[in-house]
Amino acid sequence: MSISLNEVKRIASLARIAVSDVEAEAARAQLDGIFGLIEEMQAVDAGDIEPMSHAQEIVLRLRNDAVTEVDQHEAFQKGAPEVEAGLYLVPQVIE
Amino acid sequence: MQWEVVIGLEVHAQLSTESKIFSGASTAFGAAPNAQACAVDIALPGVLPVLNRGAVECAIKFGLAVGAKVNRRSVFSRKNYFYPDLPKGYQISQFDLPVVSGGELVIFVDGAEKMVRLTRAHLEEDAGKSLHEDFHGKTGIDLNRAGTPLLEIVSEPDMRSSLEAVAYAKELHSLVRYLDICDGNMQEGSFRCDANVSVRRPGAPLGTRREIKNLNSFRFLQQAIEYEIQWQIDTLESGGKIHQATVLFDSDKGETRAMRSKEEAHDYRYFPDPDLLPLEISGEWMAEVRSRLPELPQAKRARYISAFGLSAYDAGVLTSSKELAAYFEEVAEIYPEPKACANWVMGEISGWLNKAGIDIHDCPISSRALAGLLIRIGDGTISGKIAKEVFEAMWNGEGGADDVIESRGFKQISDTGALEKIVDEIIEGNPSQVADYRAGRDKLFAFFVGQAMKATKGQANPAQLSEILKKKLAG
Amino acid sequence: MFNSSLKELSALLSGRKTSSVELTQEFLKRIDAKNPELNAFITVDHDKSLAQARAADTLISAGKAQPLTGIPFAQKDIFCAKDWITTCGSRMLSNFVSPYDAHVIERFNAAGAVNLGKTNMDEFAMGSSNETSHYGPVRNPWDKKAVPGGSSGGSAAAVAARMAPAATGTDTGGSIRQPAALCGISGIKPTYGLVSRYGMIAFASSLDQGGPMAKSAEDLAWMLNLMVGFDARDSTSLDRPFEDYSRDLDLPLAGLRIGIPSEYFAQGLSSDVERVVLEAIRFYEKLGATVVDVSLPNTKLSIPVYYVLAPAEASSNLSRYDGVRYGYRSPEYSDLTEMYENSRAEGFGAEVKRRIMVGTYVLSHGYYDAYYIQAQKLRRLIARDFSESFEKCDVIMGPTSPSTAFDIGEKGDDPVQMYLSDIYTIAVNLAGLPGMSIPAGFGANGRPIGLQIIGNYFSEAKMLNVAHQYQKSTDWHRQMPSI
16 A cells, blocks of 8 residues: 555644654655555454454453542642643643 | 424533542542642653542443443543643543443423433543633643543434423433432533534434534523524525534524634544453442432332322422422421422422522521421411411521411410400401391401401411301301 | 672672662762763663662661662663653653652662663664664664664663663563563563553553563562562552562473474574574473474564554554643744644654554544454454463473664664564564563674563463573573673
């Protein structure tokens, strides 16, 4: 298969990664190579084998409903790019 | 030409757990910004989710209550998208295998019953909040709400009017509060509705729907749907086309408008969350939850009709909230005249609560106190008319029924001797009226009752008084 | 002292032949001397390390020492350590001072061990050569032109160059075993779920597993005793009774059945690796083991399966790096989308971006079933190959890597060539099995070669026994680069 430049740009946009045209072209060639490798998988008829999501066949362990965390927002916000009045600031969001 | 309206609702109910769905941070409302956003909630590198048993239990309760299938095995998936109030860049939700499938809810519209089918209910985490107040043209992000457990309850497109949609939303609201799985506080966003609205010609395939997001009051739900219906009909009738869209309701303007940020095509790239294994709910757990399930509105309604002999309407009003029903039952427990109890709860109590704008749990007259008042009416101590005055005094904190009757001297005169003496005086003082009455002017009877009431300051036992008057006037 | 085993260091400390402060200072001195040429560490902090060493000495004098108290360990920079910059090899986290400890770090701290520094690694553990690190490539102590392997290349180089007695690593597709092989040390990736992933920065959650890297199997056993344990904060952490991983070290190997998969000796394997591995297996026969043929027919599929599943999980795991709450934010943006796109374009390196894009693609609408679901189905086939093989043998042996360490820059920017070098290690991660690598010889170029030992689930003690018996009779693991 071959990935188009537009597809590369669509994926980059979905993944929120800026790509220039030159970068997109380079990425296209490399992704083509990677998908060439991945395509080998398609030759196998896996039929109705159950997909394997986890290495262990165990079920989810649950925690009891209890508050165990304390306010640490000052420590957490020490390295934040932009904070004001305890809030993380980002460029204006338009709904 | 006629249009048929098709509405389905998606309700996000915040579950009343102490801690978040995947972390041990508190879910209490109103904390300082980010004070309740722990390492997991702000998605620090390396942190992992652990599911809250309490949230699962809420989902089981709901599933059992609506007669749905509580799935023995369900799976958490990641819904991937970027948004500043979504710290991980994905929301943990359920996609292919939700915890609850199917179910139904009976609603009442204009006295008629209607069944609304549920598609599913699934567990997921809430996002944080974007605060658009002016931070120098920037948006502030508060992640206290991030990770609050939500049960997303999705209905089939079974509703045909805004009234049905509101009735469904109210019924669901009442149910989650009965189950004690959601506090139902719509202002704080604990119960949020999204409405999928489309119109079509009767018999035609479904029209294109638009989704109205985040309606946080029943009134807005109704207004938004009505506006949207009219807008869609107008658009179609003027030859336009409806495009699938997500819209917001502007309650100031009473209009819906398309959301700008949601315009781009979504590709959420759902896949099973590798940090969480499949959730399994055992039959034992389900049975245990079922055994603790409270009586639900529908069953309660039926019981009020059959056991208490109430009308369907009265039963419906009294069971509309768990608290009101509990209040009523407490009154009726002490004073076993359900009809009288119902009249007072639906009449005086509801009326005064409404006027004061407060809820039943803030009612200044306890159920026990109201029962005390009803007992005094029943045993003839006071008349129904006086009782209303006593009620007002009780509301204003003057004490229980007996205290008010005592302090205000409201006690009804049921002493036959005393009443006979008063009647004798009236007969003696009004000879011409007595003569006229005896000559056949029956209407004058009311005059003698009035005189007697005046003389007793209204405290004469009416039945007794009437009997004595009849006997004495007969000569 | 640099060549001492953990057991020996423990004895020196408890016998007061040395102190933790002395020991830590010695290793810090060696790091200061060698790190400029090897670049094995991203962060070294004498004050923090020595403060821990002093606390350890206090414990020792108070008679409250545990076996590893006072011993310094290098920590892969993927483990969050409170107050330490934790970069995960990325520019994205170049300023990230962790406010909390990973479970593994907590375990070392609770044992009174000393954190000697944070080791270099491929960015977000994505790489097999350590060349994707934002902090520059690590050099192989055996030959500075060569890569140390990856992604735990800094840890492997640090142990090989004796800059640390031992180190931690993580293994998603071979990231402990392959650098261990390429640097001539021992490393084990335990059964998935034994070492908590809490605080271990995620690459591919269903495959990631932490483990020890050391000079010998015995040291690995000592470290596993510390690192393995249930953690309620990781939903995939297994709650099992404590086991002493050193308990079976001295058992004889008579009767051991070694499975040899023909697929691991096929095209692409370099001749000197093949020679060394076969020699090692012959040596095991001398120790009383018998060799049986087993088949892992889906081995070839493990590469495409892995390069669908790992990037898919990674693309989602790395979405949290958005420049909002911590980490790198680009100085150039005019709106929210640009802030995201520029921060991520500048904060991530080329390989990470490539894998995010592959992962985003395979999960996206219309491709999910063909790629992701298909890969998960094949993952089960790959796991079944192993369970069938383990009916016939106790351990499986083969090469860890198809060749000795390649030169820095040799694979250029051809990601596919790099991916193919993971052929012998990634199936183990897909199945969730334990796997280890021990030194077994050298190539013609003088670079080390590793023997891979794969065990059944929870058979770590047996694997360590198998490795230890070999190391008792051979000295490959004692060889040291001359730097």
